[in-house]
Amino acid sequence: MEKRVTFKGMWLPLLLIAPQIVITAVFFFYPAGQAIWQSLFIPDPFGLSMKWVGLGNFEFLLKDSFYRASFVTTAIFSTLVTVVSMGVALYLAVLADRLIKGSGTYRTLLIWPYAVAPAVAGVLWLFMFNTRVGVVTWYLGLLGYDWNHVLNDSEAMGLVVVASAWGRISYNFLFFLAGLQAIPKSVIEAAAIDGARFWTRFRTIVFPLLSPTTFFLLVVNIIYAFFETFGVIHTITSGGPQQATTILVYKVYSDGFVGQDLGSSAAQSVILLLIVSILTVVQFKYIERRVHY
Amino acid sequence: MATVTLENLRKSYGNTEVIHGVDIDIADGEFIVIVGPSGCGKSTLLRMVAGLETVTSGDILIGGRNVNSVEPMDRDIAMVFQNYALYPHMSVFDNMAYGLKIAKVPKDEIAKRVANAAEILQLVPYLTRKPRELSGGQRQRVAMGRAIVRKPAVFLFDEPLSNLDAKLRVQMRLEIKALQRDLGVTSLYVTHDQVEAMTLADRMIVMNGGVADQIGKPLEVYADPATEFVAGFIGSPSTNFLDAGRLGRRVEGGAKVGIRPEHIRTVAQSETDYAGKVVYSEPLGAETLIHLKLLDGEDVTVRQEGALPIPSEGESCGLAWEAKDEMVFAKDGIRLRQ
Amino acid sequence: MAQQNGMVEKRSSGLWLTHLGMIVGVAFIFFPIWLAFVASTVDQQAIVRPPMPLLPGDKFFENYARALTSGVNAPVGIMLVNSMVMALGIALGKIAISLLSAFAIVYFRFPGRHLFFWLIFLTLMLPVEVRIVPTYEVIANFGMLNSYSGLILPLIASATATFLFRQFFMTVPDELAEAARVDGAKPMRFFFDILLPMSRTNIAALFVILFIYGWNQYLWPLLITTDPSMNTIVMGIKQMFPSGDDTADWPVIMATSILAMIPPVLVVIGMQRLFVRGLVESEK
Numbered sequence: 001m002e003k004r005v006t007f008k009g010m011w012l013p014l015l016l017i018a019p020q021i022v023i024t025a026v027f028f029f030y031p032a033g034q035a036i037w038q039s040l041f042i043p044d045p046f047g048l049s050m051k052w053v054g055l056g057n058f059e060f061l062l063k064d065s066f067y068r069a070s071f072v073t074t075a076i077f078s079t080l081v082t083v084v085s086m087g088v089a090l091y092l093a094v095l096a097d098r099l100i101k102g103s104g105t106y107r108t109l110l111i112w113p114y115a116v117a118p119a120v121a122g123v124l125w126l127f128m129f130n131t132r133v134g135v136v137t138w139y140l141g142l143l144g145y146d147w148n149h150v151l152n153d154s155e156a157m158g159l160v161v162v163a164s165a166w167g168r169i170s171y172n173f174l175f176f177l178a179g180l181q182a183i184p185k186s187v188i189e190a191a192a193i194d195g196a197r198f199w200t201r202f203r204t205i206v207f208p209l210l211s212p213t214t215f216f217l218l219v220v221n222i223i224y225a226f227f228e229t230f231g232v233i234h235t236i237t238s239g240g241p242q243q244a245t246t247i248l249v250y251k252v253y254s255d256g257f258v259g260q261d262l263g264s265s266a267a268q269s270v271i272l273l274l275i276v277s278i279l280t281v282v283q284f285k286y287i288e289r290r291v292h293y
Numbered sequence: 294m295a296t297v298t299l300e301n302l303r304k305s306y307g308n309t310e311v312i313h314g315v316d317i318d319i320a321d322g323e324f325i326v327i328v329g330p331s332g333c334g335k336s337t338l339l340r341m342v343a344g345l346e347t348v349t350s351g352d353i354l355i356g357g358r359n360v361n362s363v364e365p366m367d368r369d370i371a372m373v374f375q376n377y378a379l380y381p382h383m384s385v386f387d388n389m390a391y392g393l394k395i396a397k398v399p400k401d402e403i404a405k406r407v408a409n410a411a412e413i414l415q416l417v418p419y420l421t422r423k424p425r426e427l428s429g430g431q432r433q434r435v436a437m438g439r440a441i442v443r444k445p446a447v448f449l450f451d452e453p454l455s456n457l458d459a460k461l462r463v464q465m466r467l468e469i470k471a472l473q474r475d476l477g478v479t480s481l482y483v484t485h486d487q488v489e490a491m492t493l494a495d496r497m498i499v500m501n502g503g504v505a506d507q508i509g510k511p512l513e514v515y516a517d518p519a520t521e522f523v524a525g526f527i528g529s530p531s532t533n534f535l536d537a538g539r540l541g542r543r544v545e546g547g548a549k550v551g552i553r554p555e556h557i558r559t560v561a562q563s564e565t566d567y568a569g570k571v572v573y574s575e576p577l578g579a580e581t582l583i584h585l586k587l588l589d590g591e592d593v594t595v596r597q598e599g600a601l602p603i604p605s606e607g608e609s610c611g612l613a614w615e616a617k618d619e620m621v622f623a624k625d626g627i628r629l630r631q
Numbered sequence: 632m633a634q635q636n637g638m639v640e641k642r643s644s645g646l647w648l649t650h651l652g653m654i655v656g657v658a659f660i661f662f663p664i665w666l667a668f669v670a671s672t673v674d675q676q677a678i679v680r681p682p683m684p685l686l687p688g689d690k691f692f693e694n695y696a697r698a699l700t701s702g703v704n705a706p707v708g709i710m711l712v713n714s715m716v717m718a719l720g721i722a723l724g725k726i727a728i729s730l731l732s733a734f735a736i737v738y739f740r741f742p743g744r745h746l747f748f749w750l751i752f753l754t755l756m757l758p759v760e761v762r763i764v765p766t767y768e769v770i771a772n773f774g775m776l777n778s779y780s781g782l783i784l785p786l787i788a789s790a791t792a793t794f795l796f797r798q799f800f801m802t803v804p805d806e807l808a809e810a811a812r813v814d815g816a817k818p819m820r821f822f823f824d825i826l827l828p829m830s831r832t833n834i835a836a837l838f839v840i841l842f843i844y845g846w847n848q849y850l851w852p853l854l855i856t857t858d859p860s861m862n863t864i865v866m867g868i869k870q871m872f873p874s875g876d877d878t879a880d881w882p883v884i885m886a887t888s889i890l891a892m893i894p895p896v897l898v899v900i901g902m903q904r905l906f907v908r909g910l911v912e913s914e915k
Contacts, residue, residue: 004805006740007818013739017747020732020793027766027788028754034765092656098649108900109657111907112664115895117847117865120888124663127670133881135666138681169660174907231849235869256764257854265764273762345809366815378806382828391824392814439810 032273038266057267066243067251067268074247077161078225085165086217089172094202096173097180107177114170118163119231125163126236149237153244156237160245163236164229172217179213180206223279226272248272295356295369295446296321297342297479302351304337311337313503314351322477324470328490329500330526336451338500339483343372343449356446366395371440372449376456377432379424379439385411386420389438403442410438413472430461437472448473450482454489466492487527491515499523521626524551530582530594533557537621539589548624554596556618559583559604562611569593569612571604585610664892671695671886678881690882698886703871705859707887713782713856714846714863715894720783721845722838725792730830733796734822738808748797751790767854777858786844786851792837799833800826832905839906843895864891 039057041050061067092110096103113121128136129149137147149155183206191201207214230249233239239246239254246254252272256265297319304312312334319325327335340346342353344365353360360368371392379388386407393403411417414434424432433453440448453469454462470493473480484490490497491511499507499514499522507519518524524532532551562568569585572592581603583595593612604610621629666685670678673688699708735741736748766785775781803826811821852863862870868891871884899906 003737003801003808007738007808007812007821009739009818010741012818013735013741013744016731016735016739019728020751021747023728023784023788024751024754024790027769027785028762029750031762031765031769031785034768035762038765088656092653095649095652095656099646099653102650106653106657107907108903110660111899111903112892112896113660115843115899116664116892117849117895119847119849119865119869120891121663123868123884123888124667127881127885128663128666132878133678133681133683135682135685166660166663178907231847231865234849234853253763253850257767262764269762269764343809343813345812365809365813370813372810372813374806374810376804376806378804378810380807380810380825380829382825382831391811391816395815395820439814 035266035269035273038262039270042263053263057263058271061264061267061271066246069243070246070248070251073157073243073245074226077157077164077229077245077247078222080157080161081164081168081225081229082218082221084161085168086172086176086214086221088165089169090176092169093173093176093180094206096177103177107174110173111170113167114174116167117231118167118229119235121163121167122160122232122235125159125166125232129159151241153241156241156245160229160233160236164225164232167232168221168224172221175213175217176210179210183209219279219282223276226275226279248275295479296354297447297481298352298354298357299338299342300352300354302338302341302353303349304334304341304346305349310349311503312341312349315498315505317498317505317508319479319481322479324473324480324482324493324495326482326484326490326494326497327500328484328487328494328497328526331485333500334503335483335485335498335500339449339451339481342447342481343370344368366392369446370449371443371445371447372451373436373440373453375452377424377436377453379432379435381424384421384423385416385427385435385438388424388435389442392439392443406442406444407438410441413441414438429457430465433457433461433465437469441472441476446479448478448480448482450480452484453482454484455486462489469493487529491527499526501526518551518620519628521549521551521622521628524620524622524628528553530554530596532620533593534622535587535591535593536589549622551620551622552614552618554582554594557593557595557612557614559595559597559610560613562609565611565613567612568609571606571608571610573606574603576603583610585612664889667885667888670881671889673882675878675880675882679878694882694886695890698883698890702867702887703880703883705862705867707864707867707890709860710862710864710867710887711890711894713779713861714865714891716779717782717848717852717863718842718845718894720779721786721848722841724783725787725789725841726834726837728787729790729792729796730827730834733793733800734826736793737797737800738818738821751793754788754790763850763854770855776855777861781855782848782852782861782863783845786848792841795833795837796830799830803829832908835902836905836908839898839902842898846895 038050040052040054042053042057043050092106096106096110099106116124128134129147131137131148131150134147140147147155149159187205187209188201191205196204226247227249229247230253233245233247233250234253237245239250248268249272252265252268255261255268259265297317299315299317302312302315303310315338317325327338329335337346341348342355344360344363348361355368355370365372380391383391389407389410390403393406398406407420408417411420414437416431416434416438419427419431419435424435427435433456436453450469454465457465466489469482482489482493494511496508496510497514498505501520501522507514507523509517514523515527518527518532521534525534532553534549534551537548537550567587569587572584572586574584575582576599579599581597581599581601583597583604585593585595587593595612623629666683669685669687670683671694672691673684674690677683677688699711700706702710732747732751736744770776770781770785773781775784807825808821811825816824846863847865848863849866852866853869856862856866859867859870864887868884868887871887872879
């Protein structure tokens with residue numbers, strides 16, 4: 001698509017575009033290039049020189065059982081986050097769509113978590129499930145359940161999943177609600193006249209018509225779970241216990257900054273870069289042109 | 294006010310030429326309508342005069358000055374766009390005043406000119422409104438006002454009435470004509486509607502495939518079309534075209550004979566060689582359109598007085614016309630004159 | 632009549648069930664925030680001896696005053712200022728450079744236009760998390776650790792807003808630019824007089840989204856602000872937890888958590904309509 005009318009001149013547009021190009025070059029392309037470059041080297045133990053290892057870092061990573069475990073962890077984590085947050089959001093959106101009055105009030109209340117930073121969400125959930133002072137922990141104790149996400153792998157995973165999904169419900173809710181409201185009422189009325197009850201209507205009419213929204217949210221939520229949940233994990237579990245909640249992004253951070261293993265961290269960045277690129281292509285290919293924040 | 298001259302004006306996009314050389318001398322104060330079907334190049338021609346499209350070759354002169362490479366704002370023109378192109382966030386007043394503000398016209402002068410234009414166009418009560426709060430006709434008037442306040446030498450209209458409903462279109466057509474008469478500004482007006490062209494134009498340019506097929510006064514063009522295309526495009530219902538060979542007309546190189554519907558009479562079959570079966574009739578009150586199918590399958594429309602008897606459907610009729618009303622066209626569509 | 636009453640009754644009971652379902656959902660969503668608020672209004676004793684109360688206590692002013700003025704490592708008041716500078720810097724900076732470059736890309740034909748567009752476009756969806764180590768080095772080499780520019784600039788390097796404005800500019804009718812040209816407006820005049828005012832709603836919606844994006848950043852400030860006085864509030868909360876076995880100062884931490892969510896919540900709620908429209912439309 002092109003504009004029919006354009007203004008003349010060459011220096012003015014170059015000047016206009018310059019700030020973005022400069023910032024993008026310095027803070028995006030250069031670091032991304034560096035990541036790719038560094039992934040081909042390992043530094044000597046004193047950090048004085050770099051040794052060319054070609055794809056050695058990648059080879060090492062793919063053989064590394066911790067890294068492969070992190071892949072599995074990420075897959076489980078992102079699947080659970082996506083399913084939980086989308087499920088709850090769809091449930092709430094269907095209810096809100098049925099309400100003609102008052103849905104605005106509920107919407108206002110439900111938007112809140114969107115504004116809460118993942119790291120803050122992590123702190124809130126950590127507080128509820130804290131092993132010593134957590135309210136939920138205490139009530140679970142009354143029921144005879146000994147909650148301890150500091151020691152128990154699956155409890156830790158469960159907690160970071162719920163905290164991550166929680167913050168995402170608002171976003172999914174807004175999209176599902178918009179999607180539901182875009183379905184023509186006449187279609188649903190026609191189905192009702194055909195004798196379809198609520199659940200039948202939902203399964204056979206509403207959900208299929210909602211599928212573009214669902215697919216879009218699926219991709220966006222996976223990307224969210226991959227990259228934007230760092231704050232949740234860092235605040236709640238710091239990747240533990242025994243790396244049970246170390247997702248790929250967390251590992252880039254812990255290997256690069258805590259472990260100071262720059263070559264490996266860079267190689268991990270490159271792998272992540274590939275994953276995002278693939279997800280982006282998928283997103284653009286199947287959902288046309290939608291921008292992700 | 295100024296004359297406008299187009300000299301062998303051509304436009305190409307890449308290797309595709311879309312305007313194949315147009316020549317016309319437009320007198321000061323003249324109202325010229327460029328008419329043709331969509332894609333004939335009429336809008337491109339107008340936009341070239343406006344300076345919104347570059348000239349590939351040829352010349353445009355406004356008031357004797359060559360403006361080929363002059364910016365739109367410096368051509369002393371004003372333009373009314375098809376969708377009005379009003380600035381949506383500005384009030385009616387600001388929309389009209391914007392060009393003058395840029396030209397650094399003094400504030401009181403701006404106020405005076407806008408007030409004057411608003412008076413003429415009956416827009417005074419709406420000056421503080423935004424375009425979205427106006428009806429289609431009012432928006433149209435604002436677009437006109439924006440053109441008027443600039444006091445340009447030439448008005449350019451790009452299908453300005455096509456977004457209005459039929460009734461409003463007729464009304465605005467009259468207003469535009471009256472306004473142009475009063476102001477006496479040279480005008481170029483693009484439309485695909487031949488009724489608009491006939492009623493508004495002092496002279497019209499009938500465009501077809503990037504060529505000006507005919508330039509002339511509306512009634513002259515109607516009565517004496519230069520090409521088969523013009524004969525078919527101007528006039529409603531359209532001219533009937535009959536195969537010259539079947540009619541037995543042996544004009545050298547002639548391919549088709551055109552006869553306007555009002556020039557054909559229905560007569561008793563015995564009086565004529567030509568006969569057809571009535572397919573259906575449209576009685577419109579003042580006149581009746583009779584659609585017939587000739588024996589060889591050609592369609593013919595006859596237009597007759599509303600008071601005359603209407604043949605019933607399926608009835609066979611004879612057809613007659615005067616030889617002087619026949620227009621003979623060559624294979625390439627050019628009119629052949631005896 | 633009886634029949635009709637039956638229908639209405641059945642309907643209204645369904646309606647109440649729907650409301651009940653919504654209320655349960657909202658309560659679930661809201662409970663963590665409520666609990667944090669309660670915790671920020673009681674003293675440490677009420678929390679460390681579980682179960683903590685579920686209704687607010689009387690230490691509201693005490694806890695918030697303590698958080699704002701002294702905090703744990705640095706006063707939360709300073710962190711709030713840092714967060715505000717960072718969020719506003721990212722939102723306004725990104726909007727400004729994106730408007731300009733989108734204008735250039737859409738309304739001009741200049742050499743390299745397509746190349747530049749694709750270069751910018753490539754940055755879509757590649758979050759800063761993916762390139763943290765080298766980006767950190769760039770910032771360190773520029774001496775921008777512990778600085779606002781270090782916090783802001785790397786997060787501006789993304790094409791989302793440019794792409795959005797480009798989409799919007801493409802929908803602006805061509806005739807408007809032509810009318811402006813006939814009116815004698817030069818490119819920048821057209822930009823400021825016409826394009827910018829027309830983009831108001833898009834700018835506002837984008838502002839909400841970017842403000843929250845900026846405010847909620849965690850990893851990046853965590854890396855480049857080693858000086859507690861440069862901490863942002865979102866990352867500062869985690870720094871308040873003691874290392875080792877000491878008990879955390881829960882009332883202050885929870886007061887800080889509430890303070891950390893107030894500005895973005897206000898922005899979202901206050902500009903809800905614009906934001907929802909902007910969000911849903913921008914993703915379409």
